Amino acid sequence: MSVDQSDIEKVASLSRLAIDSETTEQVVQKVNDILAMIDQMQAVDTDAVEPMTNPLDATQRLRADEVTEQDRREAFQAIAPATEAGLFLVPKVID
């Protein structure tokens, strides 16, 4: 499979990335080089194979539903780009 300019623009938008219009062609070409390499997979019949999500086939461990974290709001917000009254600030979402 390969992608064209509009596919890349769509994926970039899903990824919240902007691609400079001057470099779009180059990005498309390099992504297509990678996809061509990846497509070697398609030659193998995997119909009867179970997908592997964890190399040890482990499943998510559950813990008791208890509060273990301490409140460290000040330490966490000290490194935030913008906060106010204990909240993270973002541009206005609703007018």
Place this chain on the structure above:
Amino acid sequence: MHDLTVCALSSALAAGEFSSVELTQHLIDRIKSLDGDYNAFLTLSEEHALQQASEADAARAKGDVHALCGIPIAHKDIFCTDGIRTSCGSKMLDNFVPPYSAALIEKFDGAGAVMLGKTNMDEFAMGASNETSFYGPVRNPWNTDCVPGGSSGGSAAAVAACLAPAATGTDTGGSIRQPAALCGITGMKPTYGRISRYGMIAFASSLDQAGPMARSVEDLALLLELMSGHDPKDSTSIDADVPDYSASLNNSIEGLRIGVPKEYFSEGLNPGTAACVERAIAEYEKLGAKISEISLPHSPLSVPAYYVVAPAEASTNLSRFDGVRYGHRCDNPTNLNDLYTRTRSEGFGEEVKRRILVGTYSLSAGYYDAYYRKAQKIRRLIQQDFVQAFKTVDLLIGPTSPSPAFPLGAKTSDPVAMYLEDIYTIAANLAGLPALSMPAGLVDNKPVGVQLIGNYLNEAQLLNAAHQFQCVTEWHQQRPSQGASA
């Protein structure tokens, strides 16, 4: 003292030959005078290091201490360090000072080890040459026109140039083993889940694994024992006992069954590298190991499967960088979408963006089955090859990387060529197996690594076999000319 191994430094500190403060100061001076040539360190935590060294000396004077007490260690800048900038090689985290430390860092702190600083790396650990770092490439101490490998290139170069006796690294597709090979040091990726990933900035969570990098297998054994163990804060951490890895290093390997995967000697392998690996295999025969050829038929599909799984996981992991809670934020965002898009476009470098695009594409509606699900199935086939192989052999041996260190810039414009650097290392990550690289020769005065791959949780046997090789060879004692000077 900078050219001593961790074990030798530990004995010297115990014997009172010098103090940790003297040792730490010496290495800091050395980093300051020499690292301009290598760019191995991103942050030198001088004050913190000398404070830790002084505390280590005081603890040692009082009595029983851990073998690593007072030993200076360099940490890859992917591990969060409380109060010390952790950039992950990215502009996105250029201003990030974590409010907590990674579990691995806490283990070193608990043992009384000294953190010298944070080492350079490919941005978010995505690269095989250390050239994707926002802070510029690291140069290989054996030849400063060449790359050190990556992504743990700063750690490998620091250890090779004797700026640190040991370092930590992470290995998602070869990022400890390949730079260890290219810089002539010894490095290990243990079984997936052996070392806690808590506080280690995530790249591809089902593949990421931390590990030690040093100048001898004996040192790796000591470091790995400290670093390993169950951590409830990492949901994929293995709950299994950690053996005394040093205790079994001197076991005889008479009768050890070593398999040679024929696919690891395919076209593309540098003839000089191949000769070094053949010589290592002959050395193992002399040590009494039984060598046999085996096949890992699906291994040619490792790179294709990896470049779906890793970017897919990376694209989700990196979605957290949005300019809201920490890290880079663009100036004057006009709305929320503009904040996200400009922050991410400014903060991420070219290779990281490319992998996010490939990962997002492979997970997007209509392509998931053809890419992500297909890659997970191929991953199972690759793992089954190893399960089959370990029915008849104990370990596997082969090259770590296809060729010695290549010149800076040689592969930066061709991502697929760069990806093929990890052709022999990626399968162990996909299968979650422990593997190490150790020096096995020089080609054009550049180091070559030999790779050993072991069965699940069988790090002890892997280290034992590697140590036996280092007992009868001197490749691990070779130093670049700069590193050997005073």
